[in-house]
Amino acid sequence: MPRLRFRISMSLDGFVAGPDQSVEDPIGVGGMRLHEWVFPLKAWRGPQGLQGGEENASNDVVEDWLQNIGATVMGRNMFGGHPGPWNAREPWNGWWGHTPPFHHPVFVLTHHARKSLEMQGGTTFTFVTEGIESALEQAMRAAHGKDVALAGGASAARQYLAAGLVDEMDIALVPVLLGKGERLFEGLGDKPKALVHVRTVSMPDVTHVRFARA
Numbered sequence: 482m483p484r485l486r487f488r489i490s491m492s493l494d495g496f497v498a499g500p501d502q503s504v505e506d507p508i509g510v511g512g513m514r515l516h517e518w519v520f521p522l523k524a525w526r527g528p529q530g531l532q533g534g535e536e537n538a539s540n541d542v543v544e545d546w547l548q549n550i551g552a553t554v555m556g557r558n559m560f561g562g563h564p565g566p567w568n569a570r571e572p573w574n575g576w577w578g579h580t581p582p583f584h585h586p587v588f589v590l591t592h593h594a595r596k597s598l599e600m601q602g603g604t605t606f607t608f609v610t611e612g613i614e615s616a617l618e619q620a621m622r623a624a625h626g627k628d629v630a631l632a633g634g635a636s637a638a639r640q641y642l643a644a645g646l647v648d649e650m651d652i653a654l655v656p657v658l659l660g661k662g663e664r665l666f667e668g669l670g671d672k673p674k675a676l677v678h679v680r681t682v683s684m685p686d687v688t689h690v691r692f693a694r695a
Contacts, residue, residue, distance in 0.1 A: 483621055484648035485554075487631040487638055488546050489665065490515040490687075491652050496662040497635045507561050507576070514657045518687040519543060528582035538682050542689045546651060551624025553583055554616050556637030557591040560606070566593045574598060575606065586623040588616045590637055613640050635663045643669055647694070650676060654688045 491497050492515060499509030508515070519525045523534030524543035534540070562573025572595075575581060580602040587606050595608040609616040620629040631641055641647050652665075676692040683689075 483551075483624060483626060484628045485617060485631055485641065485646055486546075486550070486628050486649040486651070487633075487641065487647050488651040489633050489635075489638060489653070490519075490655055491665055492655055492657050492659045492662075494658050494660065495664045495666065496659040497633070497638075497665045498663040499659050500662045502558070502663070504561070504563060507558075509659075509662050511657075511659050512662065514659075515653075515655050518653065518655060518684070528584065530580065537684065539684050539687060539689070542651070542653075542682055546630075549627050550585065550630045551627025552585055552620040553587045553630040553632050554613075554620050554637070554641075555587060555589055555632040556634050557589060558636060559632055559634040560589045560591075567595050572598075574600070580604075586620065588620045588623075590616055613637070613644060613646070617641075617646060635665050635667075638665060639667070639669060642666075645675060647676070649679075649694070650692045652690045652692075654690060656686070656688075 489497050497515065499512035502509040518539060521535045522540045522543055523536050524540045524547065526534040561576050567573065579600060581600050581604040584603040587604060589606055589608050590613065591608050591610060594610050598606040607619065609619060617629065631638060631647065675695040677695045679691040679693045681688065681690050
């Protein structure tokens with residue numbers, strides 16, 4: 482059965498973005514430190530159209546993340562751009578240039594309607610205003626039997642976690658302390674979310690922890 486698979490990088494003190502997020506600094510002050518471990522990897526560089534890269538245990542984890550993914554769901558903040566209604570004169574088309582690295586349908590949660598955006602390389606962004614269940618249903622149909630990736634950011638992830646819709650969660654725990662910013666598990670309460678530990682893969686610059694639906 483197709484699964485909803487969530488992955489994110491997190492600091493030791495529980496933040497997935499730094500403070501003062503903005504169009505100019507989308508991951509917040511210091512937030513880029515959470516992702517430095519992935520940039521040298523072959524599995525990350527390939528979808529960006531880049532050659533070479535490191536092949537190690539983290540690379541194996543990222544390759545596994547990308548396997549059998551047929552569609553992606555993400556929040557408006559991850560897609561990026563200004564808050565509020567879309568700018569019709571200068572529309573924001575994402576952080577990834579003309580050829581985003583997804584190469585499959587992507588469904589963006591938003592409160593503001595917008596026509597679908599077809600990009601080069603097989604990525605089409607569809608903007609969903611009907612909520613998380615609708616976005617997931619559309620993504621599951623578009624994935625044609627493959628799994629759906631939940632790409633974040635934190636607000637979108639919390640909504641799916643709170644609703645009990647996440648089947649698999651991978652946290653890349655990075656040995657940095659951000660001190661403040663946006664926490665992944667803020668406001669979820671103490672009710673068990675029915676996820677159990679599956680595996681841990683340790684590297685000097687990151688520890689990968691996987692949980693799955695109980």
